[in-house]
Amino acid sequence: MYSSPTEILRSVYGYDGFRGRQGEIVEHMVAGGNAFVLMPTGGGKSLCYQIPALCRPGMGLVISPLIALMADQVAALVQAGVRAAALNSDLAPAARDELWQAMRAGELDLLYVAPETLLRPDTLAGLKQIPLSLIAIDEAHCMSQWGHDFRPSYRQLDILPDHFPDAPRMALTATADAPTRQEIVELLRIGEADCFIAGFDRPNIRYAIEEKDSPRRQLLGFLERHKGESGIIYCLSKRKTEETASWLEGQGFRALAYHGGMDKAAREQNQRRFQREEAVVMVATIAFGMGIDKPDVRFVAHLDLPGSIEAYYQETGRAGRDGLPADTLMLYGADDIALRRRFIDESDAPEQRRRMERQKLDALLGLCETAQCRRQVLLGYFGDGCEPCGNCDTCAAPPELFDGLVAAQKALSCIYRTGERFGQAYIVEVLLGREDERIARFGHDRISTFGIGTEHDQATWRAILRQLIAHGLVNVDLAGHGGLSISDDGRAFLRDKPALMLRAPRPARKERGRKAARQEAAAAMPAEHRGLFEALREKRIELARAQNVPPYVIFHDRTLAEMAAVRPRSRAAMAGIPGIGDAKLERYGTAFLEVITGYEARAEA
Template sequence: MTAAALEVLKSVYGYDAFRGPQAGIVDHVIAGRNAFVLMPTGGGKSLCYQIPAIVRPGMGLVVSPLLALMADQVAALRQAGVKAAALNSDLDPDERRALWSAVETGALDLLYVAPETLMRPDVLERLRRARLSLIAIDEAHCLSQWGHDFRPSYRQLDGLVRQFPATPRMALTATADEPTRAEILAHLDIAVADSFVAGFDRPNIRYAIEEKDNPRAQLKEFLARHEGESGIVYCLSKRKTEETAAWLRGEGTDALSYHAGMDKAAREASQRRFQRGEAVVMVATIAFGMGIDKPDVRFVAHVDLPGSIEAYYQETGRAGRDGLPSDTLMLYGHEDIALRSRFIEESDAPDERKRMERQKLDALLGLAETASCRRQVLLSYFGDRCEPCGNCDTCLEPPKLFDGTVAAQKALSCIYRTGERFGQAYVVDVLLGAENDRIRQFGHDRVSTFGIGTEHDNRGWRAILRQLIALRFVDVDLAGHGGLSIAPAGRDFLRDKPTLMLRQPRAARARRHRLERGTAQSTVPEADRDLFQALRQKRTEIARLQNLPPYVIFHDRTLIELAAARPGSRAEMGRVPGVGEAKLDRYGPAFLAVIAEHG
């Protein structure tokens, strides 16, 4: 490890040692070599390019997808004493001239820029005249057509290989399966030997997945465990986003909404409030979240099935970036499965792409329906592994399995006997022998499957049908009225009659995983909690005066360390992890005064 890198780590960021593979990556890039870095969110990817950019001669160029993210990263770097700036369309002429002057005179350590801006000919020409220490492409999965968030503007970054052949290139992401990784390496001409894959595990995150029963009641119960904390609730549609946010506000939650249908100013206002708040819930579509740098997101909930395991992993990964305990919940039902399938089949994508998307959906359904450790299933998708984690719902409350062979045969037979055109509720009514006019009207009170399923209740049959849909035994006609029909795999099952084990649904109340959880507050010893809250209050006051997110001043983890150490001098405070020299100069007296007041 170079002495210069360690000096920057301590003096700028306030840490004595690198974590995991950071040291190897930093050394590799300082030596002038390319690097592909796959590291879980919160694992410290930013340091892997920021420190080499500071140590190497010249200016580091960072490609980032969002203006808000760039603004927050630049603000955090400046707080730490790093000379950083962002080039974007919001700059007025004077600001733009000053920025280019700083670039030309070598006055910047790091310049952040969006791909659309970077690839303009005039911008590239000016950058060719500057001395670049490295080029770092953040959220690099956006470059791959196989990635869950492909962006055409990122594909243009191929041109950087020709434009700056002697400048070290870095591609960084938290989310990339094997096809995505291979495509990133090929397009940016980075050798496989220059890859650093740090694993995907986020042990501080608790994973939980439930079948939809009463989604609002389930979400309300989940959020009740996170009172006074920030989090994200993902919805599939713009309308549902607005309705859910309005309902939460009616329930007393400080909830915002964010989706692509909002005008730019409204979206930016919502994001700014979320970034600067400490107990704000963002209700959003997938339009929100890429690159969100807020470290104290304590929970992420999906009230609809996400698009893939990659999307789920990245979206849940926005929780707990500071490494403190965080919570996730995903709700899904048979309608979600059918809708996602419909999106795939009705898209204009080529057949190869559709086949890949079907495989991705099947993998996600496998995660949702598994009776084993969810973390093991999640990590295995990315080629990673772990022991049973003890921090997911299936580890903490193992589901029961039952031999569902006969139940599946009954359900499939009932779908067939009723003409393969009725929805789930109707099929369940026939299986339970419900006496109603609609069943009598169609004569289905006289079919052989009428009333043969009384060994399961309504919830039980819904769970069985949902699992048969997930297994591709049953298709759902969403273009019509949600009618169920037997898929080829279901016909094979009826012919071959193999044993089929299914998950047994928990009783409605027992299914709510009332699990003990950890939060930033609960990790603080009781003797330190009053001081911790006082330090948070001081941080909030300082942040408001500067119009900055509180975490830009200090992370919660640093405040926890300060509350535990109770430094009495500048030198003692400088030994607390996360307190660099610039922040010590700027904020040391204020925080030392709060600590002194608490004895």
């Protein structure tokens, strides 16, 4: 055991001080209190339970959702000199027996386990014989029926207070709205006074949301400034992930696919490559990502609308865990909105659940359509707030609004007079009065709404219709051929004529915008540091491959960037670099010092 939390922070993790509410939470847990901790991804949640587990007598028990995630967390701890292991179904019987012997002998500081493994009677019985310093439930939002990643096995963790009454309990999550938080603390019997809400803001992440125009062109424009970097692209369907990954390979990116329908071995191999190689783009469904520990994910893109703000926040939160600048892009269109509504309506969930899902979707659409700072709307959903951030698309280029009452009336009338069975493209053609054989055949060139919309161009009418769908005034028949019909709310709108402000479509981004963004990204590290930084990364990759571990469990990019800036010449100087604890200094200090001195010698020659 160590003498104090600050000693552990310095000697094991290589940091001189706690961030935010970390110190307060650690002291609370060391004293034996329970805690609910809500802290943004990358905010240092893991230290909040790892350090108290090292301070208190006994073994820390950590409940985590995925075997791959546990393996990386354990590898990072072992690199730092902590006695950690994972108990899971992948262990051979002999290795499992050896692990239990180590636990009984008091030779383990932290044990990671999935809820399904923990809840087995033999596991519960065995752990009752071992003194526990604390129990930490990571990704605790999975416990709540209102959480976006609800898992029945997590819900059963409400037995923990009865089975382990003497072990302090900590629930940790980065994404939980008020109903989710309330249910978690009730299930785990954590008092309201033991809740630590550290905020939701991730100021290093840039948020951008665009209407779908030409999705692949839009994606390429986004990726242009991220060549040579790791990132994640989310798609709604398995087929789209595979097609997008294949297309990106043809565009010169190292892209992999990941979805639940893949062979397990292939899926795990792709995840391992993403975790352990540089500059890999993972194209995935939401089956990929919970608890992704890779700190240097520089971008996250959504090619389809996520299911809720919680899902969007968590998925974008996988970027920039190291605190360095990260970029996000979401593309969405009318079909996305209609498909999400269809998923909800056709679900066999209870009506109360479906009503909640509709409210969550409406909140997400509000984020998409807002003219406010995106970050303000995003944080406001979780009861948090901020000033206009200057680091989102609406702050950088505020959208224009216009009075959409007349336009909405024209669009709804046109949908009605064409029989409420035609798609967006057809309705726009009628509104613009286009000469078309199909329009003439149906006689729609003779109705009152033919040609009444020439004050707007095609792109604007598409944007108007998409927003009317987002506002719930228009339904889309996805089961048919995408025909538009007027909803009950739309009929009420035509009757009552309330005020309606709509966003004008954004002009296409110019090439100079992408160039400016690339220059901005390059400016994140001074040019004079870049060469040494890359040399240090090469050494890190060499060491990681030799040990078959992800590079970031050796050192994060932020630590290498600090090395490149400070250029320490001795082990004592290297010990002052954040992120270098005693064990890592002993293991890697000489190797990285040799890279630094060799690089400078070549530069001077």
